[in-house]
Amino acid sequence: MTDYSFIGKEIPRPDAPDKAAGKALYISDLVKPGMLYGKIKYSEHAHAKIKHIDTSKAEKLPGVRAVITGYNTPEIRIGFMKDNFALKKDKVRQFRDEVAAVAATDPEIAQEAVDLIKVEYEELPGVFTPEDALKEGAPLVHEVDPGGRPRKDNLIQLPWKWTEGDVERAKQESAFIVEDHYQTQRVQQTCMGTAGCIAEFDLQSNLIIYSKTQIPYLAQNDFNQALVAMGLKGKSTRVIVPYLGGSFGTGLDTHGYEYITILLAYRTGRPVKILLSRAEEFSNLSPRQPSKTHIIQGCDKEGRLTFREVNMLLDNGAYTSWGATTPTVMLMPISTLYQVPNFFYNAKIVYTNNTYCQAMRGYGNPQATWAIESNMDQLAEKAGIDALDFRMINRNLPNTESFGFKITTCGLEDCIQSVGEKLKWREKRGKQKNKARGVGMASLFHTGGGCRIYRSDGTGIIMKLDDFGNVSVATGGIEMGQGFNSALAIATAESLGVTPDKVSVVFGDTATCPWDVGTHASRGAYTSCNAAIMAAEKAREKIFNLASEHFMSRVKSVLVKKKKKDPDFQMPDFDFESPRDPSEFELKENTVFLREEPDNPLLRISLGEFLRTAHFRNQGTMIVTEAFYDPNNGMLDPKTGKGNLSATYTWGAQGAEVEVDLETGEIKILNFVSANDVGKVINKQTLMGQFYGASVMGFGYALSEEFKTDKGRNMNPNFLDYKIFSASDLDFPLHVELIETNDKEGPFGAKGVGEPGLVPTAPAIGNAIYDAIGVRIKSLPITPEKILAALKEKGKR
Amino acid sequence: MKKVIQFTLNGNEVSAELESHKMLLEVLRDTFEMTGTKEGCGQGECGTCTVIIDGVSIKSCLYPVFEVEGKSVTTIEGLVGEGGKLHPIQEAFVEKGGIQCGFCSPGMILSAKALLDETWTPSDNEIKRAISGNLCRCTGYVQIIDSIRDAATRLSNQDPK
Amino acid sequence: MKKFDYYQPESLNEAYRLMEENEGRARYIAGGTDIIWRIKQGVIKADALISLRRIRPLEGITRNGGLTLGSMALFRNIEKDSSIARDYPSLTQAVSILANPQVRNVATVGGNLCNGAPSADSVPPLMVLEAVLTIEGPGGRREVPIGNFFTGPGQSCMDRTEILTQIKIPKKVFNSGSAFLKKGRVSQDIAVVNAAAFLVMEGKICRKCRLAVGAVAPVPLRLTNIEEMVEGREIDPELLDRVGEMVERAVSPITDVRSTENWRRVMSGVLVKRAIQKAHKMVD
16 A cells, blocks of 8 residues: 555645635626626516517616627527527527526616516417427427427437347346336526626637636637637637636536627627526526436346336426436446346437426436436345345446446445445344334445546646746646545645645636546546646656756755855765766655655755756756546447446445434434445545535435426525525434545546435435335425325325 | 715724615625625525624625614624634634535634634534524535534634733 | 615604605615515515614513513524523524524514514414514504414504514413424425414413414414313323314415425424423423
């Protein structure tokens, strides 16, 4: 086991002091000279023809500098299927459709102007469930596809169908089969810092946009395409990212409001800022993809899984964004969570007049795992096998392959055992029904080594050392609160040989930071740290090459000066003349020294001093290195559907002990454990923080959060009625266990961990409730209302 | 209507001509250009706008600014001492992982201060109650509670002055 | 944000004068935590707000045998008052879990009452403690038992010129206990249902019973029929079950974004039962 100086310790984050002092600047804090404020007019209907937009009164309001609609701006198509528009023309398809926007000298005037815009609609019948949208004769949400060809129905043609083996035969050969239906709700990311951006054009019509994004380079690409649509082909976009105030997937796509800000900035010739209010954050951003899952699983007499068949129906909403691609991630647990020799997975995605969904932490995995892990407990019960033992029988093993996913390290067994131990499973499972108490568990499998969903899964790093031994690391990856900067600073320090306080991370500027596909799929620390290790190695090589030339002569001149000052000083008998080999040197704790005499104070030079020596002389040099790390993973093959999406995978298990109040249906969590194979702990403090935070987000998903809609309208766009946990809800112990499997692909053995912590939370709780009261709730959130209704049906009240 | 309002802001006497319909949050951020206090919802639900007025924690997004006349307001900026030295509560949050994205942190730290100004030995339940009006989406609260516990220890170990 | 003028009178008479001068365009404001949000939403229109914060006589909490709360008494101060905790525990229980510390530091009991939400947490305890409200206006002064105060959701028997000035609670009686319970979706929530109970016991027999339940009807409800049923009896499981059934029939909850009619109905019964049990335990 390597002895690390910083890896594995609890180290305060470098950005924490500024945030504690209130000095960190978020999009809401940024101001530019001459800046105007933008506000958006949204649709008043879920589905309607736009007959007329009257902006005359708005334009006359003093302080208004521009009023735009889809009719007086070039058409900008957005979304990966290009079926969405920055501003809507002809038709609105959901309540959050943007039909007009205003830029004014202050936000109140802008809002007043928005209220003065009158839009005449002809209402159309809408479809609000995927089932209704698929019915014969259902109104079409889109009459034509992005290519202009007429559509015949609301079904989106996406190739989400995968299979391995022979499911039908496996059904015949199974001793036990359980079939059921599971649903998950829309939930919202609820970042504390709401979304917004500032756009401005320079004199040459290049765009600079301050954006709350996780994907600065893909966003840059999107915005460049918008510039082309605006007649500005060849002009460039610079994306700058301030501190985010949380993201959780909201920043994984570009949004209508960003293009609108760009249009307003171009129209007015001034910087324009749009900041979403909390209500807009709820209603006009994109929540997590809801799901309806039909699952069938079977096993043999010994409890070994024989097959898993999953059919999903997904409500796409009115336009297509990343929600429609969640099946590519759901494929992972469906094909590979536990050893499943035969599987079939089909996901149908349907346009409706509901809000469209995009990425949220976990990206489909929580939805799929809810169904899989609830059904696993059902199957275990049918087979007469304890639910923990059932999972152990079918646990994934290291160095195996499943449907193209190459499992290398796998700590699932240890995670399951850890949960069992912490929950006192053997004592409690099935034994506390008289107290309406139960324990339950669920496992997870997620990407931990990047995720190849784009032509490149790479991250670039530029590492620059200065004359004082400070290191700045520039990266296209984004710090959104998860501890990215901290992990990168520590990995840089450890691999280079400096202390973390000497490292500053520069992020969030496409002008100066190298390309990165995006901080998503838990890939941030994994790829950037690997790139940093590569760049550090190059820097060390340069430093040691320089040392072979200059180290001893520098030592000599220091000693000669010392002798001049102090004639009594004895000059040591060093060999100053013989040529040195780079391998004779080492850099550690900001000091360059000779390996053979690590403790001799006369043979140590501080890194800063050493770099100044190299810099300030004839034909001097400075140390700047770069690296681009693109993980050894693969995209899903369009023909076979197989591909090793990630260079390594994260595993985990969670368990809950709950008590149900039989009179009210209320669920009280008594104890919760989250055990995770993290590869290697880089910063223990930030790592624990990710798992605590994810667990609590998972509790909300399981028990209290729901984005409520009524015929497409969001009914609870505020914290009063969209309930996330507060500190007073944490009245039970929350244990996080970290298991290290030392993955050889990972930086220092580490895996990505931003998302896994909320993947199995809901089924762990659902399974515990079943153990307590014999009632299984199949739709999230699990509310007291649902429990009481189920108990009543069961005749227990 | 407008009125010149005088009050104490982070220990300094200040005054400004302010409009009657403004809330304190907007005035702190725009008129006094102190952006540490945040607007997370504008509805008094999230707590990111928390400041301390005359020793008690208040949500500034719902606080009519005329009410601040003659009172003493402390924002997160007011906790930072000479030469950028962080207050012990801020230090505790930094050291114990109480900060992730940081958006809730100013409000959270001030709610903690309001509690710790009353007691240096709060129970875990008292800590949770004190921050029950401050939502956080990143941390899951565990390390925030650890930070406040640590802050209490730091404060009680301080030299009485 | 809509613009409004903001006045800060220092006496009731000054407040009346300002209200008259601003006829039709002004409202009184206490702590503001309810009203300001509704103005921001455009649900309430007000061109002027007359703050009651500087009217000193309205702030106080006085023990005078009974308890007199000034309408502008802060929830924070009510929460911290140990004599109230000792003598009127249901009130302390309600006030200490109402909203969160920041709100309790500015919100007032008078504001909570005048806001008139059926789910107001301070109301069930004040109802079972049979509070009497003093309402003052330019035309004079009147006393209104709290049960007659609410006339509909968000509506009271006051007119726009009147100000609620005092809430008077009778002297604590020996062998009495009171309790408050609340159900929300998470711990920080508007009540989905809340309830309070007040009992005077004589040995095992309940001599006096007062019950109130909130958020399950257009106004907070006193359950007088059920109180009469309980008085004169022992508090045993059979009685409590009957109470639960009767409460379910007495309430008229709705389904809304927070909860269902059915769950609220069931919860009313459960909460009233449990409030009685808790009040019983608190009897000294």
